[in-house]
Amino acid sequence: MVSDREGPVERKPRCTTISGLEIDRVYGPAQTAHLDYARDLGDPGEYPFTRGIHPTMYRGRLWTMRQFAGFGSAEDSNRRFHYLLQQGQTGLSVAFDMPTLMGYDSDHPKALGEVGREGVAVDTVEDMKVLLRDLPLDRVTTSMTINAPANALLAMYIVAAEEAGFVWPELGGTTQTDMLKEFIAQKEWVVPPRPSMRFIQDMLVFGARELPRWNIISISGYHIREAGATAVQELAFTLADGIAYVQAGIDAGLDVDAFAPRLSFFFDCHNDFFEEIAKFRAARRMWARIMRERFGAKLPRSWWLRFHTQTAGVSLTAQQPQNNIVRVALQALAAVLGGTQSLHTNSMDETYALPTEDAVRIALRTQQIIAHESGVANTVDPLGGSYFVEALTNRMEEEAGAYIRKIDELGGMVRAVELGFPQREIAEASFRFQQALERKEKIIVGVNDFATPEETPIPILRIDPEVERAQIERLHRVRAKRDSAAARAALDALRRAIESGENTMYPIVDAVRARASVGEICDVYRAVHGEYREPAII
Amino acid sequence: MAEKIRIIVAKPGLDGHDRGAKVVARALRDAGFEVIYTGLHQTPEMIVNAAIQEDADAIGLSILSGAHMTLFPRVVTLLRERGAGDIVVFGGGIIPEEDVPALQAAGVAGIFTPGASLESIVRWVREHVKPRGVRA
Numbered sequence: 238m239v240s241d242r243e244g245p246v247e248r249k250p251r252c253t254t255i256s257g258l259e260i261d262r263v264y265g266p267a268q269t270a271h272l273d274y275a276r277d278l279g280d281p282g283e284y285p286f287t288r289g290i291h292p293t294m295y296r297g298r299l300w301t302m303r304q305f306a307g308f309g310s311a312e313d314s315n316r317r318f319h320y321l322l323q324q325g326q327t328g329l330s331v332a333f334d335m336p337t338l339m340g341y342d343s344d345h346p347k348a349l350g351e352v353g354r355e356g357v358a359v360d361t362v363e364d365m366k367v368l369l370r371d372l373p374l375d376r377v378t379t380s381m382t383i384n385a386p387a388n389a390l391l392a393m394y395i396v397a398a399e400e401a402g403f404v405w406p407e408l409g410g411t412t413q414t415d416m417l418k419e420f421i422a423q424k425e426w427v428v429p430p431r432p433s434m435r436f437i438q439d440m441l442v443f444g445a446r447e448l449p450r451w452n453i454i455s456i457s458g459y460h461i462r463e464a465g466a467t468a469v470q471e472l473a474f475t476l477a478d479g480i481a482y483v484q485a486g487i488d489a490g491l492d493v494d495a496f497a498p499r500l501s502f503f504f505d506c507h508n509d510f511f512e513e514i515a516k517f518r519a520a521r522r523m524w525a526r527i528m529r530e531r532f533g534a535k536l537p538r539s540w541w542l543r544f545h546t547q548t549a550g551v552s553l554t555a556q557q558p559q560n561n562i563v564r565v566a567l568q569a570l571a572a573v574l575g576g577t578q579s580l581h582t583n584s585m586d587e588t589y590a591l592p593t594e595d596a597v598r599i600a601l602r603t604q605q606i607i608a609h610e611s612g613v614a615n616t617v618d619p620l621g622g623s624y625f626v627e628a629l630t631n632r633m634e635e636e637a638g639a640y641i642r643k644i645d646e647l648g649g650m651v652r653a654v655e656l657g658f659p660q661r662e663i664a665e666a667s668f669r670f671q672q673a674l675e676r677k678e679k680i681i682v683g684v685n686d687f688a689t690p691e692e693t694p695i696p697i698l699r700i701d702p703e704v705e706r707a708q709i710e711r712l713h714r715v716r717a718k719r720d721s722a723a724a725r726a727a728l729d730a731l732r733r734a735i736e737s738g739e740n741t742m743y744p745i746v747d748a749v750r751a752r753a754s755v756g757e758i759c760d761v762y763r764a765v766h767g768e769y770r771e772p773a774i775i
Numbered sequence: 776m777a778e779k780i781r782i783i784v785a786k787p788g789l790d791g792h793d794r795g796a797k798v799v800a801r802a803l804r805d806a807g808f809e810v811i812y813t814g815l816h817q818t819p820e821m822i823v824n825a826a827i828q829e830d831a832d833a834i835g836l837s838i839l840s841g842a843h844m845t846l847f848p849r850v851v852t853l854l855r856e857r858g859a860g861d862i863v864v865f866g867g868g869i870i871p872e873e874d875v876p877a878l879q880a881a882g883v884a885g886i887f888t889p890g891a892s893l894e895s896i897v898r899w900v901r902e903h904v905k906p907r908g909v910r911a
Contacts, residue, residue: 335789335840339816347818350845351789424791424815465794555869555889588889589871590841664797671798675893684890697871700841773814775784775800 255509255679256467257669258632264624272627277522281617285525287518287630288618289576290541295614301579302604303380303545307332307357308591309704311367314357318372320594324601328579330380331368332356332591333390338425340386340759343708352705355591356382359390360712360754365397374398379410380455380545385427387414388436388742389758392749395448409450411501411545414440415457417478417650420771421659422464427759428766430651436741436762437482438489443742445495452501454482455545461659462505463551465667468516471505472633473640474650474659476523480641481650483532493532497539506572507549508564514620515629517575520544523634546572547581553588557683558695561585566603573607574620580604586695593698657774664775712754719752727751728761735765778906783831785813785822787850790840795867799835802893803900819849827859833904836866836883843870848881855882863904867891 252260261268272278279285282292291297304321306329307314318329333356336348342360343352352358359365369379383390391412398408416433419426426433437454444453458466458475466474479500486496504520506513524542528534548568553561562585569582582600584592592600608614620626647653654660673679680686727748734744748758784800786793793815804810811829813822826834834854836847847866854860860882867887870878875886885899 335842339789341789347789347816350842351840354841355790419791422791424793425789463794464792465798589869664794667794668798668801671802671893681890685892692872694872771814773812775797775804775810775812 254468254512255507255670256469256512256666258469258512258629264628266624268628269624272631278621278627284529284537284540285522286541287522288621290521290543292617294576294617295573295608296617299608299614300573300577300604301328301378302326302601302608303328303330303579303581304597304601305330305332305382305547305581306597308355308698309353309357309700310708311357311359311364313353313704315368315370315372317594321597321601322372322377324598325605326601328378328380329372330581331382333381333383334358335425337390337755338383338385340389340427340755340762342754342756343705343712345756350705352708354700358704358708359393360708360756361715361752362393362396362400362749363715363752364711365390365393366400369394369397369401374401374403375407377409378450380413381410382413384413384416384419384423385425385433386755386759387412388440388745389749389755391440391451392742392746396746396749405447406449408448411452411455412440413457413503414454415478415482417481417654418457418460418475420654420769421461421474421478422466422663423460424771426769428762429769430654432762432766434481434485434651438485439741441482441486441491441496442489442740444499445491452499453496455501455503456482457503459503459505459547461663462507462549464663465670466663467666468507468509468512469633469636470640470659470662470666472516472520472523473637473644475502475504476520476527476637477641477644477650477653479524480527480531483528484649487532493528493534494536494539497528497532497534498536498541501578502542502544504544504546504577505549506546506568506575506577508552508568510567510571511626511629512633513568513571514575515626515633517544517546517572517577518618518626518630519633519637521576522630523637543578545579545581546575546577548572548583550583550587553583553585554681554683555588556692557689558585558588560683561588562599562603565600566607569603570607570611570613573613576618586697590697590699593696595696657772661774715752715754724748724751724753724757728753728757731758732761732765735761778908779807779809780833780900780904780906781809781811781829781831782900782904783811783813783822783826783829783834785817785825785834785836786815786838787817787819787822787836787846788838788840788842789816790838791815792839793837795839796837799837799867799893799896802897803835806897806901808900819846819853822850823853823857823859826854826862827857830907831862832907833863833865833900835900836864836868838866838868841869843868844874844877847878847883851882861907865899865903867896
């Protein structure tokens with residue numbers, strides 16, 4: 238009997254996933270007996286899409302290889318984008334620096350030392366124009382990791398594209414715009430949760446009207462996981478965030494099928510190979526059921542959980558950094574076996590700084606090896622029907638479902654965030670994991686075991702401090718050159734729009750055209766709604 | 776009985792990566808220190824004010840945005856300007872090995888790079904932080 242726990246002695250009293258889920262010695266038909274193929278799995282491209290959202294998956298089209306990039310000045314990042322496109326990358330992904338993420342201009346006192354460091358600095362549409370210079374914006378899709386000021390950066394993107402001769406309907410891309418996960422995990426915010434949700438509603442309405450190829454929200458589990466959540470928590474909190482956004486769109490008067498097809502997701506892919514694959518499969522099944530049963534969506538596209546994956550930054554080690562290439566390869570393979578639509582593979586040097594060009598190339602080549610050499614893209618959902626993978630997929634669904642019910646009982650995710658519920662659950666999980674490391678119940682190769690006394694240093698990308706000075710100068714030049722009365726008037730109009738409750742996207746676009754900066758626009762938000770301050774809980 | 780050592784755990788800079796700060800704060804508290812966590816997005820001025828107001832013996836800084844070379848020395852300088860240069864400053868985050876000597880020269884007493892165990896941080900604090908009254 239496979240369930241017999243007697244017999245030969247095992248290496249450990251219990252085997253658990255990296256998230257702490259206990260795993261049996263072996264899985265068999267008993268664990269999957271209750272599965273109904275049509276109801277619970279379905280062929281690829283069939284509801285509930287457990288096996289994939291497309292009938293052909295990677296036989297039809299490979300996943301999009303999308304390396305997140307952005308550093309220093311807009312010129313530096315633009316050069317990196319051209320390089321990545323030449324290397325065969327098929328989509329762009331922009332990282333912004335911390336001041337931009339927090340809605341501060343580069344000359345704000347809080348921006349000191351941060352300009353261009355973790356991403357590119359964008360203050361005005363002039364920076365955006367440099368960032369996008371000579372890129373085929375009608376052919377590439379651009380993903381922008383921006384949240385609190387997402388409305389302002391989206392406005393800059395479409396104004397910059399328009400001034401380069403493109404029209405709005407041909408622009409394809411994604412803004413992250415997932416404020417709930419900011420309050421839960423990533424913690425870059427401007428105004429409190431409820432007014433943040435209001436801005437998102439305006440963006441959903443604007444997107445449905447003006448930008449048919451734009452994904453307004455990328456519902457992100459990545460940061461939740463990186464903040465220390467378990468796989469189940471990542472899955473549950475991400476889908477609960479998704480539920481809140483769908484409800485917000487419906488509350489804004491939109492038909493669910495008018496915007497749900499353009500919602501996309503963004504997940505982490507961590508070290509535990511099968512747990513991650515099960516998470517992706519469970520996510521698709523759960524979202525399909527949520528959209529059809531809970532929200533009554535009618536279009537199959539509304540039921541699809543399309544997702545981008547990034548390998549787990551938090552799993553990389555500063556020690557023996559070359560080992561990270563292997564970790565990333567395994568994580569990327571799990572993401573592909575889980576059916577991701579696009580993928581970012583981390584570079585081996587990212588525990589220290591943004592990656593060097595050589596390290597990025599290895600990361601991209603890792604994806605190309607999986608795509609073209611390993612053979613895993615030849616068939617759809619090759620692990621479907623595996624006793625273990627199906628049992629684990631069910632387990633993820635059950636446990637994440639319990640969390641979602643709890644959040645519903647609290648009054649939904651916005652309320653749960655105000656109560657600090659997901660924040661506390663994640664802090665607990667990350668503390669438990671750290672303790673498991675200290676006790677060596679979990680091993681990280683090169684860190685708490687298999688360490689080497691001598692470390693070989695690897696090259697690190699350095700950001701020239703000159704970037705900060707030059708960026709501030711450029712901002713000052715834009716301010717000096719613009720019609721400041723027009724900029725002021727546009728910002729005043731924005732303030733009136735926020736106060737009167739009309740759609741804020743149109744006045745934001747006007748303010749951006751008048752060369753108002755991110756900081757000036759977000760100052761208007763702060764003036765009306767106040768700045769969010771998180772209660773400091775440990 | 777000796778007074779409890781008070782430590783401010785602070786997140787300077789704009790990055791929101793507070794996992795490390797919270798885990799370290801909790802470990803220090805469990806080890807018997809009195810810990811005050813400032814929360815996110817603190818300027819060096821805010822951190823130094825908090826340390827002086829709370830009569831702290833040490834400040835533990837956590838930063839993952841890459842701005843450590845600007846912000847860590849700034850905290851030390853402000854403490855000295857305010858006559859509180861005996862408050863021990865230590866910190867961690869994604870700090871490349873080659874930045875460590877410059878930070879130490881700037882007066883940051885302890886630097887913990889990625890992979891540092893909680894135990895090593897607690898041990899360091901026990902050895903290097905004494906109640907300020909006793910030291911003076």
